[in-house]
Amino acid sequence: MSTIHWIEVRTRSARWHSESGLPLPRRVVVADDRMRAADAHRLACEGTALLWRGDFHNARQLLRAMDRRVGRAAPGAADSPAETFHLQRRFRAHRARVLGKLLVLLEEDHSLALRRAPDVRRACDEAYGVSEGPVAVALTELLGVLGARQWRERGVYVPALEARIHPHYGVFAPTRGEYVDLVARAPLPGTGVRCAFDLGTGTGVLAAVLARRGVGRVVATDVSARARACARENVRRLGLAGSVRVTGPALYPEGRAGLVVCNPPWIPARPASDLDLGVYDAGGGMLDGFLSGLAGRLERGGEGWLVLSDLAERLGLRSREELLTAVEGAGLRVVGRVDTRPGHARVRDTDDPLHAVRAAEVTSLWRLAVG
Incomplete structure (x- = not known):
């Protein structure tokens, strides 16, 4: 020490x-x-x-x-x-x-x-x-x-849940609600989903949204022990412990699912510390892990939902072509996309040197299927 x-x-x-x-x-x-x-x-x-x-x-x-x-x-x-x-x-x-x-x-x-x-x-x-x-x-x-x-004591109100999520220290708080709303309103694949995976669950907010949408079993994973403890506490608070299981540190749990959701860090840059892991994904490692493993973990007719901002593209850190090439290289195809515009405070901060980029940012839910 x-x-x-x-x-x-x-x-x-x-x-x-x-x-x-x-x-x-x-x-x-x-x-x-x-x-x-x-x-x-x-x-x-x-x-x-x-x-x-x-x-x-x-x-x-x-x-x-x-x-x-x-x-x-x-x-x-x-x-x-x-x-x-x-x-x-x-x-x-x-x-x-x-x-x-x-x-x-x-x-x-x-x-x-x-x-x-x-x-x-x-x-x-x-x-x-x-x-x-x-x-x-x-x-x-x-x-x-x-x-x-x-x-942690006050919590963050999440309209999609009509409840509060309580983030722990070092766990990314769901203060940017647009990505939660995307998962809350995107059409579920097929006639229903019996099992879903939430990869990189953080506070557990997306796992809770899926459970509230009627998914019978949700398996939420995270590499961070702090995040897993936080997600378990939030799941208990919401009365969803019977529907959501939190595990890790592996990205994918065992088995297959009809829906796999992943909201990876949006910036492909090296984090300075573990506190940055909710924002920075060194070399796009988590994104690549999600895409490369998805085809082998989806049930027939299932979908993978990639929730991703185009901020990295607007910053010149990753191109749209690189993203689509990675999707195709993983044996996947895009079957739909839902877009939204962020409404967080930094979008309106004209003193931010990156204001023009942030003001144009779009957050998307990419619906991916095998083949």
């Missing part, structure tokens, strides 16, 4: 943990309410981490001041949407590294021994599991853990 060291009367140490894959700080100094934002920003840019020992609310104010100095978007312009995407992604990684240098120390019981600090123990227990002693984390990560706890 990685360990950080700092001097506070004497030399001290603690385990280092970063869910987002931030590197181990090599130099750590103690900081408190006397630390100026300009100095904090300079030290962080130089690679020095600041272990906060002052007031919790002052730490948040310092973090916001550092953020203003970093900026919100990469300077300069790119010649293409793909270059803009990569430029913005590199800038976000830089911003995360700088802001991630402001650290806090979680005690053995995951408490935070700072003035005016909230009780973070339950949120940290849910995110990190059983404590193994004091651990240092970035303040940005702790704030994300606290935000995730609120999402």
Whole structure:
């Protein structure tokens, strides 16, 4: 386990943990309410981490001041949407590294021994599991853990279910409802579906939609243990435990199904950490796995539903021809497609350097059959 060291009367140490894959700080100094934002920003840019020992609310104010100095978007312009995407992604990684240098120390019981600090123990227990002693984390990560706890408690209302889905920390939340609505309204193959697979289930929202549509048995898979635990909890909350079984980590479960649904990450780029797995699919690996395995897992007359945004195509990261060639190469054909336009907030954000691309985005449910 990685360990950080700092001097506070004497030399001290603690385990280092970063869910987002931030590197181990090599130099750590103690900081408190006397630390100026300009100095904090300079030290962080130089690679020095600041272990906060002052007031919790002052730490948040310092973090916001550092953020203003970093900026919100990469300077300069790119010649293409793909270059803009990569430029913005590199800038976000830089911003995360700088802001991630402001650290806090979680005690053995995951408490935070700072003035005016909230009780973070339950949120940290849910995110990190059983404590193994004091651990240092970035303040940005702790704030994300606290935000995730609120999402988990409050839930996300899903109109297609007329109920709330409760995402866990590190599991992609169904805040973009258009892909859920596609699965809720696309015509089921044949005269009905006895068994369906939901690959990469996440919170379990699509598995729940299929069960509510009358599919007698749904097998939901996910590579992430966190996602599987989240999906099982949501299935129980919705009273669907008798219809939905959650398993993994393999992409496909055993057997065949009349319907196989897959909503893979839409961007074929390398994730920075496991927290990015809901957005980035390195090399299109999950998409390729779904397509290559589909023909051997469908019942006669069954369909595979691929729910996919064309954002990667508009960014120049994958072409429509490449997608259709992969479909044909897997022994599949397109029997239908249902399109929708996203309505999330980023579509309306004109300050986003990729606004034009996002405003034109289309999300599709591709209906695929063997042959």
